[in-house]
Amino acid sequence: MDFLKIEKKWRRVWEKSKVFETDPDRKKKKFFTSIIIPYVNGRMHIGHSYTYTRTDVYARFKRMQGYNTLLAQGFHATGEPIVGAVERLKKGDKSQIETFRMFGATEKNMNDFKKRGPEFAAKFWTDKFTEDSKAMGYSVDWRRSFITTSISPHFSRFIEWQYNTLKKKGYVVQGTHPVIWCPHDQSPTGDHDRLEGEGESPIEYTGMKFRIDDAFVICATLRPETIYGVTNIWINPDATYLKIKAGSEKWIVSRECFYKLKDQIKFVEKLEEISLSGKKCTDIISNREIPILPSHFAEPESATGIVMSVPAHAPYDWIALKEIIDSNKLEQYGLVKSDVEPIVLINSDSENAVEACARMKINSLSQGDLLDEATKSVYKKEFHSGILNEKCGPYSGMKVSDAKEKITNDFVSRGVAAPIWDCNKVVCRCTTRCHVKILENQWFLKFSDGKWKDEARKCLSGMRIMPEEARANFENTINWLNDKACARKSGLGTPLPWDREWIVETLSDSTIYMAYYTIASQIKKNKIKPKSLTDEVFDYVFLRKGDAKTASKNSKIPTKVLDSMRDEFEYFYPVDMRNSAKDLIQNHLTFYIFHHTAMWPNKFWPAGISTNGYVNVEGQKMSKSKGNFIVLKDVVSQYGADLTRINIACSSEGLEDADWRYENIKSYRSRIEFLFSSIKSLKKMKATKARSIDSYLLSRLQKHKKGATEAYSALNFRTACQRALFDSTNDLKWYLRRCEPDRKTVLQYLDEVVKLMSPIIPHLSEEMRHAMGKKGLASTAKWPEADRTMLDEDAERWESMLVQTLSDIEEIRKLAGKDVKKCRIFVAENWKFQTMNKIIKEKEKPLDDITREIMQGNARRYGRATLSFIQSSYSKAREITGLSPRDDQFRLLEEAKKFIEKETGLKVGTEDAEKSGHQKARNSSPYRFGILLE
Secondary structure (H helix, E strand, O other), X not given: OOHHHHHHHHHHHHHHHOOOOOOOOOOOOEEEEEEXXXXXXXXXXXXXXXXXXXXXXXXXXXXXXXXXXXXXXOEEOOEOHHHHHHHHHHOOOHHHHHHHHHOOOOHHHHHHHHHHOHHHHHHHHHHHHHHHHHHOOOOOOHHHOOEOOOOOHHHHHHXXXXXXXXXXXXXXXXXXXXXXXXXXXOEEOOHHHEEEOOOOOOEEEEEEEEEEOOEEEEEEEOOHHHHHHOOEEEEOOOOOEEEEEEOOEEEEEEHHHHHHHOOOOOOXXXXXXXXXXXXXXXXXXXXXXXXXXXXXXXXXXXXXXXXXXXXXXXXXXXXXXXXXXXXXXXXXXXOOHHHHXXXXXXXXXXXXXXXXXXXXXXXXXXXXXXXXXXXXXXXXXXXXXXXXXXXXXXXXXXXXXXXXXXXXXXXXXXXXXXXXXXXXXOEEOOOOEOEEEEEEEEXXXXXXXXXXXHHHHHHHHOOEEEOHHHHHHHHHHHHHOOOEEOEEOOXXXXXXXXXXXXXXXXXXXXXXXXXXXXXXXXXHHOOOOHHHOOHHHHHHHHHOOOOHXXXXXXXXXXXXXXXXXXXXXXXXXXXXXXXXXXXXXHHHHHHHHHHHHHHOOHHHOOOXXXXXXXXXXXXXXXXXXXXXXXXXXXXXXXXXHHHHHHHHHXXXXXXXXXXXXXXXXXXXXXXXXXXXXXXXXXXXXXXXXXXXXXXXXXXXXXXXXHHHHHHHHOOOHHHHHHHHHHHHHHHHHHHHHHOOOEHHHHHHHHHHHHHHHOOOOHHHHHHHXXXXXXXXXXXXXXXXXXXXXXXXXXXXXXXHHHHHHHHHHHHHHHHHOOOOOEEEEEEOOHHHHHHHHHHHHOOOOOHHHHHHHHOOOHHHHHOHXXXXXXXXXXXXXXXXXXXXXXXXXXXHHHHHHHHHHHHHOOEEEEEXXXXXXXXXXXXXXXXXXXXXXX
């Protein structure tokens, strides 16, 4: 079966019918969601498809539930991603060339990128991304699409209005702040302008000063309270250290630190290179002489490149020192072991660094993962429960958590320490390693504002967060989020309207673009010019400020159009559900909440957010270096869109990472082809009289509909697929195996199952529905809700007993070890049915109470047999809701006799256990037949 041909056919039908173009309809409830705007520096890969397909599946589900559903998609070109990619291409970067080739760019395409620049490349990849989205069958209203930056000047006007509004409200401020800075671009580098280091923020270290001759050795630390436990200083033996002028002082730092300090301290000047290994300096706090020793774990790129060693409380320091001691190298530095003995200065119930390393059997700096684990454990416990001891002078007796800030402030004010800013490794898209710069006159979003934080918390508390476990991450992010630079000086983007040398940065122009979707089609349809989209127009459309006549007169936009734009926004807003990968919680998704609370009243605040995990391939993280990077068009062209959709969307749930596995595609294809073959077989099926087996199938269908609907509602698509595809086809296979199928029953079953699967495999569902002779599209068919009146627990119980009976016969046959020709099936005695019904009715009572009540009735005459039956049936009774009546079991066994004989090849007889003295008859129960093979 040619799935690709089928998919192309139905995409043409959708496009021709414009079925996914969504306009306001006051007669219907609305549902609004959008796909996270992707960066257009390549085409879609399998990682994108997980989040995007989940969004589309949910949108299709809501559409079938009767909601007037709008799914929109735009594209992101702001900042450095595409600019950096084109620059690397111009430099002949082999990795970038290979990446573009992998995404399908030809040599001609790449030459065009170099000649025509990043804006051309952005448009090129936007077209490719759109092709990929359409090929996946995403039900997007493409009339509303746009690209961020000046490529879409109408959208840029929207961003200018947003920032003018935020500035008026005091949420955009100018000031001096530490930012992560790219020295090549001469610009702050936000999360999404980075090749490495997304999520990293500036870190403030305390630079402790140790005197050596006429200068200070500067040791950067996050634990200034441990100065009283320093035994030595660490430097990297392969690094170059410089004596520099820093203000009025002379400092000694690594060469790498010197270049960073030029962006933090005024009047920084290089004086000379200097050798430190084996020398001694003075701790000016306690006037102790401190030796300087070499170790490669002191990284010259980190902070000052010089580390003060506190082996009692820092696992890395202890192991580095232990390696020197164990290799008998202390003598060459004029030291003995007692000179560097660990100094314990924190009293704590937990273990110190030396003890932690001993317990974890850490003996070498090569055990980096274990050292990191030990460091995290020791630091955390000492910070929260540690008390500084008598060695800590005026700070003795203080909690570490209380003393840290006081000690830092005291040391800086006394001039024995200085603040030093740095960050963990961050690499800009231009491939330059970034550092922290103290930036003056920079524009910031004031996320530290207490009132704004309270509004964000209020918004979050009213939102549906899925999975719920992600809520704590949002709460933590709101709490720690501080002022963020909102503009940079390089890359693509929208200039700040009041300071046009600055460009709104990547994460700052992607916070309320969902509102722009609601009016984008009106702007295009009415051919509105960018200059007509004034702040006055946006105020009227989005905020109901001013009046239409004045806005129309000044903008030349007809009043009717302005009112239509406003009505469309107010109809679709707020955003009902936003789906994204979990890594965006700490930036984009939380910024999204903040910005909406700043721009609009409560009724337009976001209603829900769903987050998902990342994507692995065959159990491993997907990466180009591992050779397992999957470009989406490659798998779609091989397997088709729907097999790709189901294999990725149903591979995980919640925050678990998805796992793309090729072997699963075979399983999905097999099940789908079974549905197609069953539909084809409908022509051969005939009508039959009403039977228990038909009731069974339709009863099971109701449960699948209920389970699938609940799973779809919670965005648990793996569970939805299990119920809608696997469980449903298992039941249908049993039905077809069990009886001569009734055409009406099977048609009803297949029609509902196909609709249940339509959100996940929309193209193939359309084909199957069409093959069944159904009118209209599966995409807009009414969602199949469960019908409780069609539940038939008796029919389901009977089929379950029949399945169990076949299984028991097979097991007994294996144990018999000889040929058998006859099967005697015993229906349990009547007293067992009475007893079991009593247990089921009273199952919430303790076993002893139930036993006492039963033994006071007629069943007591069976003595030990009754007691044994009660004990063996009590736990079973808690699992079931009822029994198939005894008379029905006789009747149904008689009806199923030919089926059992066909399945087993045995002559089957039905017997009443009450009339048999055989042990197998006594083993029978109301929920499991006694079986004797002869």
